[in-house]
Amino acid sequence: MLDRTEREAVEEAMHSIIGRMEGFLYRCRNDRDYSMIFMAGDVARLTGHPAQAFTGAEHRSYSAQTHPEDLERVYAAVDAALAAQGNWNVDYRILRPDGSDVWVREIGGGVFRGDELLYLEGVVVDSDLSRRAELRNVEMLEAISEKSRLLLKSTVPIVNVLRTLRILAINARLEAGRAGPMGASFGFVANEVSRLAEETATLAEAIATITGQLNRLVESG
Incomplete structure (x- = not known):
């Protein structure tokens, strides 16, 4: 059990690490919208929307941000990994409000309690330059x-x-x-x-x- 000082040190380290990421961390529900519960990092730059747009009252669909040509591949990768209780690693494009898109790589997995799936979580990183x-x-x-x-x-x-x-x-x-x-x-x-x-x-x-x-x-x- 961490005391208050140790917790603050861990939180400070996490904020520092996330701030250096060219991407973001997330936790979401296992639905077709990938409804977000938590997002931290470079969400606004990659998606064109603040994290609050996905986690707040607006409940913006994250899967709606995925390029239509890539969405089924994302679904398939996530579903296959969940069936094996493993991790997925998939590249796809995020659509921005201005009509542009950016390639990202997502690495994630399911959070299980026994056989019960609680959440999905992972990291999404900017891979646009290398992918193009x-x-x-x-x-x-x-x-x-x-x-x-x-x-x-x-x-x-x-x-x-x-x-x-x-x-x-x-x-x-x-x-x-x-x-x-x-x-x-x-x-x-x-x-x-x-x-x-x-x-x-x-x-x-x-x-x-x-x-x-x-x-x-x-x-x-």
Whole structure:
């Protein structure tokens, strides 16, 4: 049992720690609104509303602040964790009154008395910068992968055409040989075409190989 001085020291430490958070602590009911009982920290900056709007007479729904595209994922994460009496860890966007949104990460769990669920509680932290950077990286990798697939697709017919050109050059040399001295100049041209086809085909095949390796690397993450 803490005496008054110790309790005051603990409360002071908690206020100091919460004041440094880029997020907030909460305790709420297990309903679809996640009706808040307690909130402390950077609530106003992240949600656009003071904590009192959620915990006071207004009873603002916290789940209504969650982006509609993310809400079902939040429900699923919370419900699964409660069923296992474990913790959830989920990223989602909070909608602000000005129409903007901010990515947050929530880590929480249920407060149980035996098998009876009393409350939900946890911490919500600002993850906007890191999450948006992560999404940009994913988009960039997807774009690189798509360009690689297109390049690989374009390289294959080029290689096939060059192979055909080499065959035609071989046939042209044979015809030039049959023509004797009259076909000498034609034979020289055929040899040059064959040489260029060989070099270009080698380069195209190398590009196709590198592109395929790049595509596999991107897809593997």
